[in-house]
Amino acid sequence: MKDKLNKCLEVCDVDTDTLERMIKYMYCDVVEDIGWKDACLLYVAAHTYAIYSLKQKCSMILRESCCLSNVCEIIKHAYNYEDEYLKTFTKQYITGHYREIKEANEWKLLVAAKEKLVLDIVVPLLNTHI
Numbered sequence: 001m002k003d004k005l006n007k008c009l010e011v012c013d014v015d016t017d018t019l020e021r022m023i024k025y026m027y028c029d030v031v032e033d034i035g036w037k038d039a040c041l042l043y044v045a046a047h048t049y050a051i052y053s054l055k056q057k058c059s060m061i062l063r064e065s066c067c068l069s070n071v072c073e074i075i076k077h078a079y080n081y082e083d084e085y086l087k088t089f090t091k092q093y094i095t096g097h098y099r100e101i102k103e104a105n106e107w108k109l110l111v112a113a114k115e116k117l118v119l120d121i122v123v124p125l126l127n128t129h130i
Contacts, residue, residue, distance in 0.1 A: 014045045022046065025054050036065040040077055047081045055081075063089045068097060072106035079117050091121050 011019055018041045025031055031054070034042065043058035045051075062074050063086065071093050078086035094101055101107050111118050 013048065015041065018042055018045050022049070022051065022054065025057075026051065031057050031061070034061065036062060036070050036074070039065065040073065043077060043081070055083075059083055059086045062086060066090065066093055068100055068104065069106070071097075071101065072104070072110045075117065075121075076110070076114065079114070091124075094121050095124070 014022065017038070021032065021034070021038070021042050022045050031042070039058045039061040043055055043062065046054035046058055062077070066074055066089065071090055074086065075090035075094070077083070078090055
């Protein structure tokens with residue numbers, strides 16, 4: 001929120017490291033080498049502050065770092081922030097690795113919490129095997 005007397009801008013919904021990365025991107029057009037968890041945080045901040053080119057770069061980082069242990073978290077971001085490229089990628093990843101993923105605790109939690117999301121993935125998978 002902007003304080004008119006002090007001419008300050010208080011950003012409460014982004015941690016310090018993520019805010020620093022976001023500002024660096026805005027001034028230098030650079031996203032440093034970050035892991036998928038930091039990319040998720042930066043992705044959300046980019047979405048929140050409508051920095052769409054940064055959101056796309058973070059989406060690319062998430063696609064490149066997608067693996068069995070984080071795909072369930074990444075697909076939630078794809079659906080929560082309506083990222084069609086990330087949705088398609090993660091759905092294809094899950095389809096290709098379904099035998100391993102279906103046994104993971106993260107998948108079981110996702111099934112319990114996000115029924116529609118899981119149906120979007122599983123129904124086409126079942127249709128290809130019937």
